[in-house]
Amino acid sequence: MFDVASTPGDIGQRAQQHLARGSNRTQRAPLRVLTFLNSFAPGGVERIAARLHAAWTIAGVDAQMVVADASIAPPIALQALSQVHPKPRGRGVTRFAALLRGIPAIIARQRPDVLFCAGNTYTALAVALKLTLGPACPPIVVKISNDLVRPDMPLPLRYFYRRWLRIQGRHLDHFVGMAPAMRGEIARLVGVPQSRISVIADPALADADLRRLAAARDAVVRARPGRHYVAVGRLAPQKNFALLLEAFARIAKPDDTLRILGEGPERRALEAQAARLGIAGSVYMPGHVDPLDAWLAEADAFVLSSDYEGVPAVVIEALAAGLPIIATDCCCSMADLLGHGTLGQLVPTGDAAALAQAMMTLAPDSGATIAARRTAAATFTIESATDKYLGLMRTLAATRAAETAPDTPRNDPIPSPAA
Template sequence: MPPAPPPSPPPLRVLTFLHSHEPGGVERIALRLVRRWRADGLDAPLFLGRADGAMATDVGAGLAAVMPRCRWPGIVHWETLWMIATLPRVIRSLRPDLLFCAGNSYAVVAVAMKLILGRHCPPVVAKISNDLDRRDTRGWQRWFYRRWLRVQGRLIDHFTGMETPMRAEIAEATGVSAERITIIPDPALSEALIDRLRASPEPARVGPGRRFVAIGRLAAQKNIALMLDAFERGSGPDDRLTLIGDGPDRAALEARAQRLGIATRVAFLGYQPDPALRLPDHDVLLLSSDFEGVPAVVLEALAADRAIVATRCSRSMGALLQEGALGTLVPVGDVAALAAAIAAARPGTQAAAASLAQARRFTIEAAAGRYWATFARMARETAA
């Protein structure tokens, strides 16, 4: 009688934890990954510290999540501490095989789980979603930040990066070996979105000017103030700039546009669902960030076949834009260089075939399975 086949391993359960549905690139991609994993029949529970946020009605719509009860109206100001206080109970209840830390801002929660739960904490896979060099910070801040990254390297089990140059960046910053780093191109796009953006007809022109657009949270990291200053210097009288996104700096930025005399040529649209779909209505994407990882909006602009002007805000930007073949890169914080790039920007100059090939590397169809394979490998190594 032939021996019985070995029993199948139990299904893998991976818990993703997020603060809320508040708009953010890390959160948007994490919600899309969870949705995709569930559509593929995988066990992917989601923890949310609170239900608030505009993404509850678009990318997060109908996505069931575990949420602790909270009656504190000001919890938004303490959301990380709230998550650290409430997540251990959820982990003990759900007993996930692995925790997915979706971005840099959640690393403190991941480290706290390791310290609080000890040997009962599941392995943690942490996605590095932002620049680790952080040259925008003061020397003493960078000193502390580098030591914080070393702490992560000692306690977090595995890291994922979003583009090839991040492998060396993660290894240098955290001190981990290459075996603890996996590069998975950031799943900011889908095949359907790429096809839709490429099929969008060119909108009718209503004037001779160029149509610039920026998409992102109106917060210090994005340095929209620099963009406004550069736009005032480098744009022509018929050029227009549309800012899609909201955030704490909006009122100050609107006042700055007034002071610069460009308020009639700058439109603040606020948060918009599916902002990538607005790209075909414009000619040139602007990105003025002080630091990023692999900016989703740049991937979306590649998919939409739009010209790109961006700061060199991470080690990955050169690879992403093929060292200038797919867009213009300027130094971080250099208003003169950004203004010159704005003045020189020309609609319709994107390399269509090359930008499409680059965009197709960064789809959720390509990445979702690679993430899950990484999780499965980590679970096997832990069990061995």
């Protein structure tokens, strides 16, 4: 079970004094936060960034969001959303260039207190903004949304990736892990002290989502013959659905089914693999599906076959439904997420035999286990995360204001506050 707390870090006595007496800037306007994204193409990072943006707006924050391509509608209605260029930028390099050219002007105009980097995908842009703007760049808060170890990378590439993580540590201000186990991984690989790391549970759900997912599963009578497995994710190498198909083929009986919900570049290869394995008639890939309520309610088990993840939001949704879970040990947080075996089964990554064995030996759940899964999921709500993120951002904004105030000597060290 998680014990999640936000630790904003070393504020400093002068920063506390500055915050207490209030600056002209904070008296005139609320906290200003700017989030940047490529687009709202289906993805957990973008969906959660949208949730946070909406929650910050409701909390009275001047929250702005800028995207390179606004042609895809956000998952929820958002205020203060703009496209950085009049024409959508639909490719990786053009999106990056458009955001890097456009965001400095937005910063000069809107004067945000903090920039929010919603996931690892956007750290290159965050570092580029720091180098471009220098001292004029606001503090940047980076949410670590994916695995930092990256065992999927060849060793030479992994060496350069580790160097890149250290560059991030030198230039970006504060890092947020989505679960306690990520704290040590961030400190070790990014090379930053604990004072620059917070842990805030990933806000994958709202309180209303918890109730809805549980009610949907409780209302379904699962009386069909066979076992029915469900998996969710982009059809991409990271998710390793090829491994899942191989495992399913080893144990599938005539009435068993596997549903893989998602879309991506590996669709044709996966369909061809299912045909070769003789399970095409039992495997269904309906594409991207949202919401997941009915699919999770009707399944007998949720299966995650990924090679690497951060804290996968879909596992949290499965916990909220109370669904049995089988997952690969694809990140440092997965053991905690599954209660070290009490809430689900954990198997090694890339091991089809172990995955098949876990799928085959699925045991009936007790009411206590279902309740424990739902309690674990309740940690990961937008209601809990909103105030923790805002507390961290206000701390960073106050510290920056104190450091740049005319009456604050810039060369003096700022002592830590009393315990």
